[in-house]
Amino acid sequence: MSALRNIIWLTLTSISVILGSCLVMDNQDLIFFKIFDFESRLLPKGLWLLISFCLGCLITMILTSTVMIAQKFKLNNVKKQLAKFESAAKNKESKL
Numbered sequence: 001m002s003a004l005r006n007i008i009w010l011t012l013t014s015i016s017v018i019l020g021s022c023l024v025m026d027n028q029d030l031i032f033f034k035i036f037d038f039e040s041r042l043l044p045k046g047l048w049l050l051i052s053f054c055l056g057c058l059i060t061m062i063l064t065s066t067v068m069i070a071q072k073f074k075l076n077n078v079k080k081q082l083a084k085f086e087s088a089a090k091n092k093e094s095k096l
Helices: 002-026 045-095
Strands: none
Touching: 002 045
C-alpha cells in the first residue's frame, strides 16, 4: 500500500511539474503585481501563476495539517476513553 501511494504521489508530482513548466514557458508576457502602494518587479505571467498556485497549495497544506493534528488529539482521547471503558468492563465481568 505504501509503495502504491508513493508511485501515485511521484506520478502526480511529475505531472504537476511538467504542466507548471509548460505554463511558465507558454506565458512569457511580462506583468507586475500591484496592491495598494506595493508594486512588484516585472515577471512573466506564467511565473506569477505558478507562484500563486504554490502559495495556495502551501496555505491549504498548513490549514489541513492543523485540522489533522486536532483530529489526532481527539482520536487519542477517544482511544484512552475506550481503553478505560474496556478495563472497567473486564473488572466488572471478573467480579461476576
